Amino acid sequence: MMTRRIVDILKNGQPDESLTIQGWVRTKRDLKGFAFIEINDGSSLSNLQVVLNAEMPEYETLLKQLNTGASVEVDGVLVPSQGKGQRIELQAKTAKVYGEADPETYPLQKKRHSFEFLRTIGHLRSRTNSFGAVFRVRNACATAIHQFFQERGFLWVHTPIITRSDCEGAGELFTVTSFDLNKVPKTEQQDDVDYAQDFFGGKAYLTVSGQLEAEIMAMAFSNVYTFGPTFRAENSNTSRHLAEFWMVEPEMAFCDLHGDMDLAEAFLQHVFKYVMETCSEDMEFFNQRIDDSVLATAENIINNEFERITYTDAIALLEKAPVNFEYPVSWGLDLQSEHERYLAEQLFKKPAIVTDYPTGIKAFYMRLNDDQKTVRAMDILAPKIGEIIGGSQREERLDVLTQRMQSQGLNPDDLWWYLDLRRFGTVPHAGFGLGFERLVQFMTGMGNIRDVIPFPRTPLSADF
Ligand code: 4AD
Ligand code: MG
Numbered sequence: 001m002m003t004r005r006i007v008d009i010l011k012n013g014q015p016d017e018s019l020t021i022q023g024w025v026r027t028k029r030d031l032k033g034f035a036f037i038e039i040n041d042g043s044s045l046s047n048l049q050v051v052l053n054a055e056m057p058e059y060e061t062l063l064k065q066l067n068t069g070a071s072v073e074v075d076g077v078l079v080p081s082q083g084k085g086q087r088i089e090l091q092a093k094t095a096k097v098y099g100e101a102d103p104e105t106y107p108l109q110k111k112r113h114s115f116e117f118l119r120t121i122g123h124l125r126s127r128t129n130s131f132g133a134v135f136r137v138r139n140a141c142a143t144a145i146h147q148f149f150q151e152r153g154f155l156w157v158h159t160p161i162i163t164r165s166d167c168e169g170a171g172e173l174f175t176v177t178s179f180d181l182n183k184v185p186k187t188e189q190q191d192d193v194d195y196a197q198d199f200f201g202g203k204a205y206l207t208v209s210g211q212l213e214a215e216i217m218a219m220a221f222s223n224v225y226t227f228g229p230t231f232r233a234e235n236s237n238t239s240r241h242l243a244e245f246w247m248v249e250p251e252m253a254f255c256d257l258h259g260d261m262d263l264a265e266a267f268l269q270h271v272f273k274y275v276m277e278t279c280s281e282d283m284e285f286f287n288q289r290i291d292d293s294v295l296a297t298a299e300n301i302i303n304n305e306f307e308r309i310t311y312t313d314a315i316a317l318l319e320k321a322p323v324n325f326e327y328p329v330s331w332g333l334d335l336q337s338e339h340e341r342y343l344a345e346q347l348f349k350k351p352a353i354v355t356d357y358p359t360g361i362k363a364f365y366m367r368l369n370d371d372q373k374t375v376r377a378m379d380i381l382a383p384k385i386g387e388i389i390g391g392s393q394r395e396e397r398l399d400v401l402t403q404r405m406q407s408q409g410l411n412p413d414d415l416w417w418y419l420d421l422r423r424f425g426t427v428p429h430a431g432f433g434l435g436f437e438r439l440v441q442f443m444t445g446m447g448n449i450r451d452v453i454p455f456p457r458t459p460l461s462a463d464f
Pocket of ligand 2: 379
């Protein structure tokens with residue numbers, strides 16, 4: 001008999017169909033003579049209700065074994081359901097228990113658990129409704145991202161995780177050390193420091209961004225994007241920072257900051273639209289249980305243009321704001337998340353693209369404006385999250401770029417290949433980086449970034 005995914009059965013299953021399902025028990029109701037078991041296989045928020053009858057083989061044993069968390073395979077026939085909230089249910093003929101879950105010790109019982117508690121059992125939390133919905137939406141976002149770029153002819157390029165350059169120049173790097181455990185006598189393995197070497201004799205880091213390498217590829221393929229893990233050794237214990245997060249970084253040759261902003265806006269709209277169409281049940285769930293503005297936010301993104309404003313104008317608005325900010329605002333200072341949120345959440349009530357930041361607070365590669373004081377940068381600020389995208393038009397002029405590197409204390413010789421891109425066939429180009437987890441947070445309304453990635457890496461993580 002064919003094994004079917006529960007999501008497909010709930011949508012298309014017809015009475016009298018014989019089929020097999022596999023999954024985990026969510027709940028059991030023993031009604032003397034028969035029992036209802038709710039099964040979930042991760043394909044959907046909804047469970048499939050299975051009816052066990054006392055006449056079926058091993059009924060009493062099954063009933064004892066099928067507690068919350070047990071894994072099971074059921075063969076049966078679909079029948080119309082008498083119960084509310086479901087069209088069909090599975091009348092079991094036979095069932096096979098793969099693994100029991102002792103109700104005394106299984107940590108997930110039929111009640112609401114706090115996200116803090118669920119973080120302590122990261123290996124089991126994906127079996128809950130909330131995390132099921134989060135990781136299905138995360139998957140849909142990733143699919144939509146590839147779809148968006150592939151439909152527009154962008155090449156997906158794979159930039160390295162181990163690199164020698166600090167793209168953002170912020171010095172927040174994890175270093176990579178080579179270490180051959182086989183060469184160390186077993187008795188001395190505790191004392192690993194003596195045996196550790198730099199990366200085969202040189203310096204290397206985990207990448208903070210694939211941008212510089214993406215620029216190399218854009219100078220050959222015109223439009224490219226990366227989508228992969230990036231790492232930041234910033235010791236920030238906030239609800240929006242991870243030490244390991246995924247970034248999406250498009251890079252476009254023959255493109256300026258306006259083209260960059262237009263692409264970023266169309267990109268976010270596409271991803272929201274795709275998720276609303278393909279994960280409507282999960283999105284309803286977030287709206288009901290996590291944050292009642294989730295659906296309205298999605299509609300707002302899909303149907304409205306983003307606000308566009310320069311940094312200088314944004315500072316003027318913040319200085320006039322009737323709010324006591326914790327951090328000061330004045331021209332030249334970086335925006336803190338409270339400022340970013342005020343602009344997007346309270347003032348504009350939609351995402352805001354802030355452009356033309358002061359040179360001193362942005363990276364060396366951003367194109368210098370004619371005023372010599374600001375750069376062609378853009379950050380997209382989202383309500384409730386703050387910065388979700390950071391991007392810029394890149395400095396394509398060899399002399400200006402060299403000067404900018406020197407004035408930021410960088411040695412141009414270390415990035416000779418990056419300067420070569422300006423020596424040979426340079427073009428105006430632009431790109432941006434989307435923090436993938438911040439997008440998933442924004443979309444689902446989840447309050448903590450640790451709860452939108454299966455295995456969060458933070459200063460205080462983790463069991464695995
Ligand atoms: O603004 P950032 O640092 O920009 C770059 O890395 C550029 N090289 C991107 C580019 O132009 N290709 O980072 C981009 C985005 C931020 O807007 C934010 O959403 C996310 O990455 N981000 C983080 N997300 C989670 N945890 C952290 N520690 C993050 N740091 C940045
Ligand atoms: Mg940034």
